Amino acid sequence: MNGASREALAAARERLDALTDNTSVSAVALADELAAVTALLDREVSLRRVLTDPAQSADGKAELVARVLGGQVGGESADLISGMVRSRWSQSRDLVDALEELANIADLTAAQRSGALDDVEDELFRFGRILTSNTELRAALSSKSATGAAKGELLRSLLGGRAQEATVRLVGRLVSQPRGRSLEAGLLDLSGLAAERRDRTVAVVTSAVPLSDQQKQRLGGVLARLYGREMHLNLDVDPEVLGGIRVQVGDEIINGSIADRIEDANRRMAG
Incomplete structure (x- = not known):
């Protein structure tokens, strides 16, 4: 997402966090209702275009949400979605993507609570x-x-x-x-x-053999210092790595395996 949509999503996530901070609000119910509205707007292209049309008044779009969703979702979900359609979106599909993300966050919040x-x-x-x-x-x-x-x-x-x-x-x-x-x-x-x-970054770590607990702790500490935040290690074993490890954080790959070094040497010799 870019520009206005990114700001709208950030605001919606803040509202969702405020809702789910209240343990009396069912995060699972929120997830179900937001997912249902995601599916609705994914199908109904004309409806989502109206709800993201900057030429339409914010109040008018919120009223349309109330008419369409009235009795179909709970008050918390309705208020959250009404706030979202009042925001400005760069593309109509961004609203659907945002709703889907909020539904997933709500389910993850329920998992965190338990x-x-x-x-x-x-x-x-x-x-x-x-x-x-x-x-x-x-x-x-x-x-x-x-x-x-x-x-x-x-x-x-x-x-x-x-x-x-x-x-x-x-x-x-x-x-x-x-x-x-x-x-x-x-x-x-x-x-x-x-x-x-969990305010952590995922590092996918591939090694030829399983890492010991001490190795995992050491690697996690090194990566945390490198990236400036706590790291969660997703561990995978691949005998083809041959030795060392390969670490991927987002799109960045840290190559430390023998296989990667051999491949790199072969590329240099071929060049």
């Missing part, structure tokens, strides 16, 4: 690795011919009873409403939101 956020973060990462290695599963969950209900049932058979409820809900929405993204990209976005919820 002390399950660490588990959810790890489960999202592990499921992403499973999809990467299992092309048949990825194809089944990404199939355009299968209904969202069928894909959701498959997902529940895989994760039900084996993962946190928030993980099942988050991945389930991604599978049933991918909105043009790959599952891997969607899972990466969810992992980033989970890490941000």
